[in-house]
Amino acid sequence: MRWLSTVLSLGLAADAVVGSSWFSKAAYNKWHETELERWLSDNDIPYPTPADRKDLENLIQKNWDSYAVSPYKNWDTDKLTAYLKTKGIETKDSAKSNKDSLVSQVTSAWYETEDKAQTGWTSVQEWILDTWTDSALKSFADKNGIPVPQPRTRDTLLQKVRSNYETVAKKAGETASYPGDWLYGSWSESDLKEWLDTHGVPAPQITDRNRLISMVRRNSRLAYLRMQEQKESASASANSAYATLTDKLIDAWSESQLKEFCDKNAINVPQGSKANELRALVRKHRAAILGDNVSASASSVFGAATSKAGNQYAKATNDASLAAQDAFNKAVGVWSDSRLKAYLDARGVPVHQGSKTDELRALVRRNAHKAAHPYSAWTWDDLSYENLRSYLASSGNAAAKKAGESSSATRDELVDAAQSAYASASSAGGISYASATSYLAQATEVAKKSTFNTWSESELKAYLDSYGVPVPQGSTLNELRAEARKQSTYFKYGTSNPASTAFAKIGENVVGAYQWVVGQLGAGSEAAKKKAGDVKEEL
Structure with a gap:
């Protein structure tokens, strides 16, 4: 019996060692408390404040696998299916409705093993810079006084910046394991937005720099893989x-x-x-x-x-970024003055009185990667009749409500009324403004997949006319919808082509840079x- 007891004790001890060894190798165990909070914040995981280190670690432990090691476990079936397609794995209709089955397939085809993922997060500086452009690496080196011998090849830049990574962090009085905003100190908001665009990460209308950095940092591992x-x-x-x-x-x-x-x-x-x-x-x-x-x-x-x-x-x-920029420039090349000004207004870019069309286009192109304000009067521009009437009825604005109740009101008139009501709510602030932005958030989320589906031919033509986009004779309804979606996408997101998955390729027949190299x-x-x-x- 003593022998059996000893064996059982050893077995339990072995299990304990295995369990503790996995936990002890988790990267976050060595992170500073600010890094623990940063990771939770980046992944939109609420945490109590104040909280001690143990509480933060326990919270990360519960979410680590689903966000850091196997992020696809949080994806919906569309994202899972899209990823499998990139791997050349076709899924049957029955499998598409079974998320567990899709997750299992993605697990087998994922970029890296669990052990490799754990190792990756213990040495962030070894990979996080790989997705940077040469110009970004040069700017970082110059800003932080890192000497780089000529000629400045990419390999040399990477090696020099990596070797000085921790030194720069310490000099700034910052931590380096899960880097803070200091790492992106040489990046402009447009640089951050461009990185998201280039790597197919949807960047909804966000102007907050810290939030943009958070999105870049959170998606860097996936972009690297x-x-x-x-x-x-x-x-x-x-x-x-x-x-x-x-x-x-x-x-x-x-x-x-x-x-x-x-x-x-x-x-x-x-x-x-x-x-x-x-x-x-x-x-x-x-x-x-x-x-x-x-x-x-x-x-x-x-x-x-x-x-x-x-x-x-x-x-x-055919370089992806250059081609995307070129496609955007071509689209902007036919936009009307009013649409060009609206694009700039939605991004808070000042426009000089009397600016000529060419000057407006140049200003729009310079701000191709600038994020739009979270919500503005222009957000109402492509909402449906139903959405517009619903808002006008609930806005609390008497004139807006009257316009919404008019059976003869055109879509343009409803848009004007909604924009006017929103402008009043924005000026007043408080509950009225909060209600308007809340309604916009819900309406735009619902409309993502169905925008323009319910519009008539005349409405679509009028919408394209507001951009100055000519409509070829004999265009079908589907062609009009596709063109409207394209122009709306450029207006909202600049050069990016937001998609429901982080694996979407930029549209407009763009070929990825690596494909061109091949x-x-x-x-x-x-x-x-x-x-x-x-x-x-x-x-």
Whole structure:
């Protein structure tokens, strides 16, 4: 019996050790109390104030898995299904309605294991900077007096900023494990909004800088994991493309073919290089791609594509951010003066009296990433008849109520009445304003998926006319709705294309930067295969 008792005791002790070892390796155990509170705040988890450290840790422990390790457990079925699609996993209709089944599938296909996630959160500085652009890294280095040798390559920038990460935090009297706003001290609000836009994170009309930083910080891990997957995809494609280049094939290429391949694959060719020198360059580049540093090579190319540092990759028209900006600029290029002014007004950007159209467009483009005010008179612009009448009836404004009750009132008249009532409530403040913003919050949330669905053809045309957007003869109702949604999206969010999931790609036929890189690395692949066939026929 004593033997059995001893075994049971040892077993219980072992279980206790296992349990405590998992808890002890949780990153937040070593965080400062301000970091514990920051993490809870970032994830919208309420916590008591004041609260002691033990209370904060217990609260994080309850939510850690669902927010830090396996964030998809908080997703709805649409987000889960969308993620599985990005992994090439199709789901049946029956599975879509079963969230547990979807969560199980996502778990199997997730970016990282639980252990890797735990490790990641213990060394934030090792990955949080990877999603920054070169310009953001340079600004951080300059602001904090970090010397970076020339030429300032992305790898050098990352290494220098990482090595000075904790030093900068200590100098500012801040903590570094779960970084505060100090990390984004060199970022403008537009920079923060641009990061969210670039990584497909919906940034609803928010102007509070601290909140924007919170959204960037909260989504940085997911953005990093997604980017790593894209780099691996680029590596695999690079490997495949260069694997077709046999020595015999390189020898068979003419000087012009060698130059074309070098040009398409960003191989720097010294002036006056001869054919044999070109062949040596191609072989050297092939070895670098197919050698032990495949991932590093492809990653550096990917970094170049997204850095906007002025190199050939950043100039590509298919770079996601540049293409999104270009699409926004084209949309703004036809907007009317009133719509341009409204866009700026919704963002609190002052407009000089008598500004010309070109000046207004330039000002709008400069503020493409500036977040709009939470709610403004323009928020009523694309609400339905039902929403507008409902608000006017409940606004407590006699004139507004009368306009809402008029059976002959046009949609534009209802919008004008709602905007006027809202402006009065905004000036008065108090309960009237709180009621108006509360109504807007509910109405816009409900309208997200159904905006413009109930509008008539004449209403849609009038709405597009307010933007100055011409409607082609014979346009169908669905085409009008799609165009209205596009213009509304640009007006509300600038260059971003908000979506219900963090994995949505920016619209307007934009190709992701990594896809462009893959195309460039593989540019010679088809030519290589064709030439290989020609050589084979000659032998």
